Amino acid sequence: MTNIYKPELLRIDKVFEETKDIKTIRVKDTSNPKPGQFYEVSVFGIGEAPFGSASYSPDFVDMTVRSVGSVSKAIINLSQGDKIGVRGPYGNGFPMDKFKGKDLVIVGGGTGVAPIRTVIEYVEKHRQDYGEVHLFFGFRSPEEFLFKYDYDRWKEKFNFTITIDKPYEGWSGNVGFLNSIIEQSGIKAENRIVIICGPPIMIKVTVQSLEKIGFTDEQVYVSLERMMQCGVGKCGHCMVGNKYVCKDGPVFCYKEVKGMVD
Amino acid sequence: MNYRLSKQKIGDFLASLMNEYEVIAPVNDNSLIKFKQISNTDKIILDFGNSRYSLKKYFLPNKQVLFKYTKEDIQEELDNKKRIIFGIKPCDVHALLIMDKLLLGEDLEDIYYKTKRNNTIIFALANNKPGENEFSSSLGTDKLERGYDLLFFDKGDYYIIKSGSEKARGFTNNLEQTEEEPQAELNCEKSLSEEQISKLKTSFDSPVWKEESEKCFSCAGCTTTCPTCGCFDVRDDPNLDLESGSRIRIDASCQLKNYTGVAGGHVFREGRDSRFKHRYYHKLDYFKDQYGKHMCVGCGRCITNCPAKIDMTEIINKL
Numbered sequence: 001m002t003n004i005y006k007p008e009l010l011r012i013d014k015v016f017e018e019t020k021d022i023k024t025i026r027v028k029d030t031s032n033p034k035p036g037q038f039y040e041v042s043v044f045g046i047g048e049a050p051f052g053s054a055s056y057s058p059d060f061v062d063m064t065v066r067s068v069g070s071v072s073k074a075i076i077n078l079s080q081g082d083k084i085g086v087r088g089p090y091g092n093g094f095p096m097d098k099f100k101g102k103d104l105v106i107v108g109g110g111t112g113v114a115p116i117r118t119v120i121e122y123v124e125k126h127r128q129d130y131g132e133v134h135l136f137f138g139f140r141s142p143e144e145f146l147f148k149y150d151y152d153r154w155k156e157k158f159n160f161t162i163t164i165d166k167p168y169e170g171w172s173g174n175v176g177f178l179n180s181i182i183e184q185s186g187i188k189a190e191n192r193i194v195i196i197c198g199p200p201i202m203i204k205v206t207v208q209s210l211e212k213i214g215f216t217d218e219q220v221y222v223s224l225e226r227m228m229q230c231g232v233g234k235c236g237h238c239m240v241g242n243k244y245v246c247k248d249g250p251v252f253c254y255k256e257v258k259g260m261v262d
Numbered sequence: 263m264n265y266r267l268s269k270q271k272i273g274d275f276l277a278s279l280m281n282e283y284e285v286i287a288p289v290n291d292n293s294l295i296k297f298k299q300i301s302n303t304d305k306i307i308l309d310f311g312n313s314r315y316s317l318k319k320y321f322l323p324n325k326q327v328l329f330k331y332t333k334e335d336i337q338e339e340l341d342n343k344k345r346i347i348f349g350i351k352p353c354d355v356h357a358l359l360i361m362d363k364l365l366l367g368e369d370l371e372d373i374y375y376k377t378k379r380n381n382t383i384i385f386a387l388a389n390n391k392p393g394e395n396e397f398s399s400s401l402g403t404d405k406l407e408r409g410y411d412l413l414f415f416d417k418g419d420y421y422i423i424k425s426g427s428e429k430a431r432g433f434t435n436n437l438e439q440t441e442e443e444p445q446a447e448l449n450c451e452k453s454l455s456e457e458q459i460s461k462l463k464t465s466f467d468s469p470v471w472k473e474e475s476e477k478c479f480s481c482a483g484c485t486t487t488c489p490t491c492g493c494f495d496v497r498d499d500p501n502l503d504l505e506s507g508s509r510i511r512i513d514a515s516c517q518l519k520n521y522t523g524v525a526g527g528h529v530f531r532e533g534r535d536s537r538f539k540h541r542y543y544h545k546l547d548y549f550k551d552q553y554g555k556h557m558c559v560g561c562g563r564c565i566t567n568c569p570a571k572i573d574m575t576e577i578i579n580k581l
Contacts, residue, residue, distance in 0.1 A: 002373075047498045234364065235493055235495070242549075242551040262522070
């Protein structure tokens with residue numbers, strides 16, 4: 001019998017310093033998650049928590065961790081060679097097959113950019129399946145930028161827009177919230193799918209702006225955050241209405257999310 | 263073919279199983295009827311409504327070690343103890359069948375629950391007396407068609423016993439056979455109709471939730487004593503060396519605020535009314551959407567154990 005609660009012990013292969021309180025850890029793992037899936041990560045003695053995959057690779061899994069909860073704080077303090085427990089991947093992930101033939105608008109705010117990166121890497125590997133791709137990233141300031149080492153490559157391949165919330169010394173790029181930047185961008189709703197990851201308020205105002213442009217809720221896909229413990233629909237914490245965010249999500253079409261009530 | 267056992271002999275019958283099994287039976291414990299392991303059969307209660315607390319701890323303990331960890335290794339801990347539970351009432355057997363749906367799904371089996379389930383023999387006791395606040399007769403969970411190994415019917419001086427599984431054969435070998443077909447009737451005072459329950463579909467914004475939740479203390483007594491509430495937290499319990507320890511799971515309750523709290527501090531069901539309402543919807547609406555049957559068996563324990571005397575049947579009947 002397999003034990004759904006028993007993690008596999010994996011060594012941290014690499015650590016990427018992202019910002020002052022965010023790191024990306026890489027473990028060798030061949031589970032090759034779908035874009036938008038997540039893992040339950042254990043630091044023994046502290047506990048277990050869910051973290052989205054930030055990579056799309058058959059050889060390894062990247063997880064971007066912000067020092068905010070007890071487990072994430074413990075992960076941040078680990079180094080290359082240290083062991084962590086990993087279970088997964090869990091969740092449905094983005095329905096990338098369904099998006100075939102569409103133009104993509106990929107929107108990430110703050111650490112929401114991490115799950116977004118799995119989508120981007122997937123699209124890079126299946127470029128012929130998708131049309132025009134727009135990336136919109138929003139951060140509080142340039143100090144908060146994640147995956148800076150990928151930006152040159154993404155700029156070559158996609159329409160890449162990045163914005164910060166408030167003016168910042170030395171920054172000459174976009175300033176303002178993602179929703180207004182998207183409104184000003186002139187993108188049209190026709191034949192497009194929008195993927196959004198970020199804080200709930202950012203998702204809300206972005207969808208409002210998209211509606212102004214002419215997008216419908218059916219065109220928008222989001223990844224939801226909830227308290228999760230087991231990751232496999234048993235412990236109950238992530239239930240919203242008759243859905244388990246861990247098992248039925250975390251990716252939902254916005255049309256479905258609109259009817260969800262806590 | 264059924265079996266017959268004189269009531270006087272029930273003690274000897276159970277005692278004969280104690281070498282091989284841990285026998286759990288209803289006993290009087292400080293004026294409360296509780297299921298406990300027994301070492302002799304003197305204190306067994308045979309005529310009772312139902313126990314104050316459910317039997318879920320024998321399948322999903324309120325604190326359970328999942329595995330022990332060291333720096334290099336993870337060793338899972340499974341409970342292989344063989345148990346017989348005697349006297350479990352039909353509604354509580356239905357509760358197990360409901361938990362099976364949640365925890366024994368094909369691809370995502372909970373092996374801790376499964377092991378305990380497989381190692382536990384169910385000697386159910388047909389209903390003829392409702393538990394305090396029980397309303398199982400209106401939900402159809404007062405009778406059993408399956409889910410038991412043996413089902414005992416109280417006929418006054420003797421029991422008629424129905425066999426319900428392959429496993430049961432070993433227990434009936436020495437029993438007298440009978441053609442008598444037993445029946446049990448239960449009439450509960452409280453009731454909950456399917457028609458009334460279906461009103462939940464259109465009552466999410468009803469003022470009833472806010473009004474009624476104001477009586478609630480958020481003490482989690484209802485979820486703690488509910489036979490189908492199995493929500494849990496996963497925690498680590500480190501040893502003093504801080505390098506080894508146990509991964510445990512412990513009871514959690516949707517009635518407590520931290521249940522939906524995420525790292526960073528946001529709580530999704532912050533208001534007591536939203537937590538209060540979630541329990542009713544999970545029990546009587548969401549679970550049916552997911553698994554095809556209600557998650558409530560009408561045992562009445564959430565009513566009995568509520569310090570504010572909140573009554574599930576009254577609330578649903580107000581909708």
